[in-house]
Amino acid sequence: MKELSFYYMLRIRFSAPVTNHRFTVRCVPQDNECQKIRKQKIRIFPRKSLSDSRDSFGNYCIFGHCSDPHELFQAEVKGEAVTGLADAxxxxxxxxxxxxxxxxxxxxxxxxxxxxxxxxxxxxxxxxxxxxxxxxxxxxxxxxxxxxxxxxxxxxxxxxxxxxxxxxxxxxxxxxxxxxxxxxxxxxxxxxxxxxxxxxxxxxxxxxxxxxxxxxxxxxxxxxxxxxxxxxxxxxCVINQGIMSGQARQTQEVEVCVRPI
Amino acid sequence: MYDMDLIEHRDTVNEQLARYGVKFGIYKNNTFREQLFPFDAIPRIIEKDKFAYLEKGLRQRVQALNLFLKDIYHEKKIIRDKVVPEEFIYASSGYLAQCEGIMPSKGVYSHISGIDLVQGKDLEWYVLEDNLRVPSGASYPMIARNFCRRSSPKTFREYKIADNRDYAALLRKTMDDVNVGGLIVLLTPGRYNAAYFEHSYLAEKTGVQLVNGQELTVEDDRLYFINYDGRKERVGAVYRRISDDYLDPMNFLPESVIGIPHIFDVYRKGNVALLNAPGNGIGDDKGIYYFVPKMIRYYLGEEPILKNAPTYLPFYEDDRRYVLENFDRLVIKDVAEAGGYGVVFGSSLSREEKERFVELLKKEPRRFIAQEVIDFLDLDIVEGDEIVPRKADLRAFVLSGEDTVVWKSGLTRFSRNPDSFIVNSSQGGGFKDTWVLSQ
Missing domain, CATH: 3.10.620.30 (C8orf32 fold)
Known part of the structure; x- marks a missing residue:
């Protein structure tokens, strides 16, 4: 058994504003027999019209839609995980x-x-x-x-x-x-x-x-x-899927940090 | 022997069909051509009691197929009990893992099923193919009947024929049965689709809104139709005439521009009904066809009423041996292909082609099924001034909402080429009305 703190961040910058952006993100760890997640905080930007669900593999998904022009998309998750609770x-x-x-x-x-x-x-x-x-x-x-x-x-x-x-x-x-x-x-x-x-x-x-x-x-x-x-x-298991209108280049950054507590 | 009044009106009916834009779009050599779907005035006539037998068999078959689809995407008992080998499910492109665990409204998967049958010279009916995804064709006999009644009213006074114009009512009832609350829409990919005439005709006759993907939008886990003035109306059921692949770019092909992002997620939550359900391709897979009689016994505990064409699976060693020994008499189908493509008559291959094919068959046995060539009962058609026999099949339409009902008509397609066994309209055949006698 181990206690870990984690931080996951995905950021996409668009070179010009995009509109009518629809996205699905799968970046949120869930409890299972081997791991328990606690103190989890999720932040999505833009945060309009969000909902969630599980896909047919049991993965937690967040769906969103933002019709207003925006140049940034960001998904951030942080929390603590207790791991190694079971072998399988x-x-x-x-x-x-x-x-x-x-x-x-x-x-x-x-x-x-x-x-x-x-x-x-x-x-x-x-x-x-x-x-x-x-x-x-x-x-x-x-x-x-x-x-x-x-x-x-x-x-x-x-x-x-x-x-x-x-x-x-x-x-x-x-x-x-x-x-x-x-x-x-x-x-x-x-x-x-x-x-x-x-x-x-x-x-x-x-x-x-x-x-x-x-x-x-x-x-x-x-x-x-x-x-x-x-x-x-x-x-x-694609972490981020998106469809949007606009003519823009995208640059993506991912930051992950897992540390023992 | 034939109703001459009706036959004399053949050209009138065809002219009317052309005027109404009853066309069939065909892609050939990468170009899109629209052609008329030629109508032959000699109907296929099915007597009342003969049809009652077909009706019983068709209901049984579609009920079993619906139970199969539900089982595959949930419990998988038929795999556990080794009635269907696992790889016929999971290695098939018709199985969609995305559909696992989703329960469609009322538990119905195949709302509109098109079952293709042929009648042998022995007068026995054989099922050739089940179509559980987006079967098309009901509109053609509907509209042709309409024109025939107008041009030759006498015929319809003399014969007691079940009125087939009730298809719209049956279809509407099916859509109402599964509607989860809101508008019903018919989703078309647009006018370049092969069956666009049918989409507009069925929408008009059932009184539902004809829409394209741009007119639908997902918000807060619900589907909305965007009205002409920008108002949004909740949609409760979608009779979608676009394939699973293009339905939702967030869940299937990302390059689809005719789909609706996140519609599949709305469906997963039970907030909209999709007719037919996504994932049905596993039920009408050519490899799965072999197992349909077994499914009927397994799920319903009944003997199948309708026969399959005698079919062999090279996957099983005994069958493989039989297929190799009898190669020249059999028709071999590639399970991954549809619409009359990927069908090979053993006898038509040169020695070299045959050797190559047999190698492939040995290497990938799961990819193929082999069938006895059925000696079809030919139907007469009028060709110029002559009456000539042609190969024909029958697509029966079975509708499943709260009940499973069979439409008392169907699309009879014939091959215009006297030597061809392939009657698919995508290969340029014609059609007839199908009369089911009511007395």
């Missing part, structure tokens, strides 16, 4: 996790990833979690953390062929491997102790539970992570 989250019977067993456009393997997957053999009786760990560690040895060579549209196959990328790429490749092995696995967005940006990792299904595994830091502790959202891949 309850997932239910396997037929309900099935939708996380199939490849998506981001995770569908090509030649290179398929060949990599063929290198694995598992001793009989290995659990899904054991198999996943083995693949994660092998991936770590094969892939280097290099920012700036991939972007948000890079697929698992493309990143693997490059041999380098960031946490999103690690997570997509790892998802692809798990799914090739028939293990349901989901993409997770959140915050990591000591990291200045949002982070991505994976949850693997094993006998009715979801276990968090972080392929970018295979030996990190689960309790250093604060989960924000989950889905089949990056596209289900």
């Amino acid at each position: 989250q309850y997932a239910g019977p396997e037929h309900k996790a099935g939708r996380f067993r199939y490849q998506t456009d981001y995770t569908r393997p090509g030649e290179k990833l398929t060949a990599f997957f063929r290198e694995f053999s598992f001793s009989p009786g290995s659990t899904s979690l054991e198999k996943a760990r083995k693949m994660m560690e092998a991936l770590y040895g094969r892939f280097s953390y290099v920012p700036g060579v991939t972007d948000i549209t890079t697929t698992a196959e493309e990143a693997f062929a490059l041999g380098k990328g960031v946490c999103q790429d690690y997570a997509h490749i790892f998802l692809s491997l798990c799914r090739m092995e028939g293990i349901p696995a989901r993409y997770v967005v959140g915050m990591l102790l000591g990291e200045g940006a949002s982070h991505a990792w994976v949850e693997v299904y094993d006998r009715e539970y979801w276990y968090a595994l972080d392929p970018t830091n295979p030996w990190s502790k689960e309790e250093d992570h604060i989960k924000i959202s989950g889905g089949r891949d990056y596209s289900d």
